Amino acid sequence: MFSTEKKLLGALCASVFALSAMSADVLSESFESGSTVSDLTSAAWTGNGTIVAHDSAPEGALPTAEASNTKKLSVQGNVKCTVTADAAPTLVDLMIQIAKPDEALSGAPEGVDGAQFALGVDVNGALKAYTTGKGSTAGWVDLGVTGTEGSWKRVTLNFDYTAKLCQVIVDGVPALTANGYTTSNKAAPAAGITTGSWYGLLNTPTKLASVEVVGSTAIDEMVVKTGADAEPAWPAPSSTGEKTIPQNWFAKQGIAPAADAADAPDGSGMKIAAKYQTGVSATSGEKFEIKSMAMSGATGAVKTTLTAPAMTPAAGRKNVIVINDGTNTTTQDVPASGTVEINVNKAASGVTKYTYQIKNVAQQ
Numbered sequence: 001m002f003s004t005e006k007k008l009l010g011a012l013c014a015s016v017f018a019l020s021a022m023s024a025d026v027l028s029e030s031f032e033s034g035s036t037v038s039d040l041t042s043a044a045w046t047g048n049g050t051i052v053a054h055d056s057a058p059e060g061a062l063p064t065a066e067a068s069n070t071k072k073l074s075v076q077g078n079v080k081c082t083v084t085a086d087a088a089p090t091l092v093d094l095m096i097q098i099a100k101p102d103e104a105l106s107g108a109p110e111g112v113d114g115a116q117f118a119l120g121v122d123v124n125g126a127l128k129a130y131t132t133g134k135g136s137t138a139g140w141v142d143l144g145v146t147g148t149e150g151s152w153k154r155v156t157l158n159f160d161y162t163a164k165l166c167q168v169i170v171d172g173v174p175a176l177t178a179n180g181y182t183t184s185n186k187a188a189p190a191a192g193i194t195t196g197s198w199y200g201l202l203n204t205p206t207k208l209a210s211v212e213v214v215g216s217t218a219i220d221e222m223v224v225k226t227g228a229d230a231e232p233a234w235p236a237p238s239s240t241g242e243k244t245i246p247q248n249w250f251a252k253q254g255i256a257p258a259a260d261a262a263d264a265p266d267g268s269g270m271k272i273a274a275k276y277q278t279g280v281s282a283t284s285g286e287k288f289e290i291k292s293m294a295m296s297g298a299t300g301a302v303k304t305t306l307t308a309p310a311m312t313p314a315a316g317r318k319n320v321i322v323i324n325d326g327t328n329t330t331t332q333d334v335p336a337s338g339t340v341e342i343n344v345n346k347a348a349s350g351v352t353k354y355t356y357q358i359k360n361v362a363q364q
Contacts, residue, residue: 026083027224030066031073043224047079049213054220058152061172061234063093063223072097072220075213083224085208090159091230092211094222098147099215100125105140116205117166119155127153129168132200133179141199143168143175152220156232156251160184161206165198167254172234172247174254182254182283190266190285197254245276253282278319278360279311279336290321290358300346308338308358322357334358 029042037045052074062069072095073079098121105122109115109130118130120140127145132138147153158167163184168175174197182189182196189196213219225231234247242259250257253275255265260273266285268275275282286309294305306321311334313319319334323342334340346352 026085026226027081027222028064029222030064030069031071031220031222032066032068037073037079044082045079046082047075047213048077049073049075049079056150056152058095058154058220061154062095062221063154063156063232064221065233066221069221072218073213074218076216077214079213081211081222083208083210085224085226088227089230090161090208091223091225091232092157092159092208093154093225093232095152095154095220097218097220098125098127098149098151098153099217100149101215108138114203116159116201116203116208117157117199118202119168121147125149127155127170127175129175129199130202131166131179132202134181134200136200138202141177141179143170144177145170145175158230158251159201159208160198161201163198164201164204166201167198167251169197169232169251172232172251173256174251176254176256183281189283190268192267193265193283197251245272249276255282277314277317279313280309284309288319288358288360290356293356295344302344302346304342304344304354304356306340306342306356306358308334308340310336310338312336313360316363317360318363319358319360322359324355324357326353 027043029040031051034040034051036051037047037049051071054070054072057069100121100123105120105128109118109120120128120130122128125146125148127143127147128140129143130138130140133141145153154171156169163186165181165184167184176195176197178195179199180196181198182193184198231248237244237246242261244260247257258272262272264270264272264275264282266283268285268287270280270287274288278288280286280288290306290308292307295302296305297303311319320331321334321340321342323330323332332340332342344352344354
């Protein structure tokens with residue numbers, strides 16, 4: 001739900017209904033037509049909300065692709081949007097207007113029984129999440145983002161129901177704090193990385209059923225997606241200059257956006273651009289290298305097993321092993337797992353010498 005008396009910006013309600021599977025794009029609402037929530041046809045909207053003209057429209061990248069943005073949904077009390085989402089990864093992406101409360105946030109937010117996650121604004125305009133963080137006890141976590149009264153923030157929430165975590169991204173930047181996991185698999189990152197943007201869900205939910213906005217605030221440009229399409233739509237970066245890497249990559253890595261030439265934060269010695277191009281995790285501390293080699297099999301059926309980091313290279317690129325047997329040079333693709341098996345043939349001289357090199361190359 002998104003607040004009660006304290007003008008909470010939001011909380012996402014746990015599933016309390018029997019839900020069926022749905023399309024990849026569950027909801028896209030720009031609030032550009034109608035006058036009340038009963039006029040909205042993109043989902044089952046109920047409650048006390050009116051569609052009004054913007055006094056100051058949100059700027060920058062917006063969740064929907066609408067060319068016009070002249071109206072918003074003003075909430076005075078409670079508005080509920082019922083959605084149909086299965087257990088696949090789910091994304092909720094929307095613009096929220098900062099409304100400072102009269103009282104400081106404390107204790108469990110009112111009216112959010114059964115909620116998965118809650119967002120709120122404190123008296124100083126700080127955006128906070130009501131979450132279990134990395135532990136089992138729920139509480140308010142300062143997300144390190146502050147807004148002025150009436151200003152807009154784009155809040156993107158990525159739900160991983162297998163891990164029971166939600167990633168918070170504000171204006172395209174992961175909300176990194178010491179209370180968040182760095183990745184959704186909860187694995188410990190490389191030494192020196194102490195923050196993350198993935199926070200524990202409440203009440204062990206399995207899917208998203210509704211979004212509620214409670215209090216005195218406004219929202220706009222709301223999108224809900226699932227499955228492979230559960231990613232925010234950010235404008236492509238310029239193909240020239242210091243930053244050319246897509247914004248989504250930083251969100252997936254759980255790191256703050258940086259210039260291509262910046263050092264990756266994991267102490268690996270690799271640059272951000274190299275991490276992106278090769279697909280090596282930017283928080284693992286691993287390098288783009290062959291980590292180990294093992295031989296197996298009998299004469300005539302010998303295999304070499306090479307192990308590299310798990311990698312998903314950038315679009316248009318692939319990782320390969322260059323194999324040289326002293327006479328010929330061939331290549332073999334490296335799968336996402338990083339494990340490569342290579343057949344070794346015996347040379348006519350009886351002495352076999354192979355060299356292996358890992359490379360990232362353009363796909364042909």
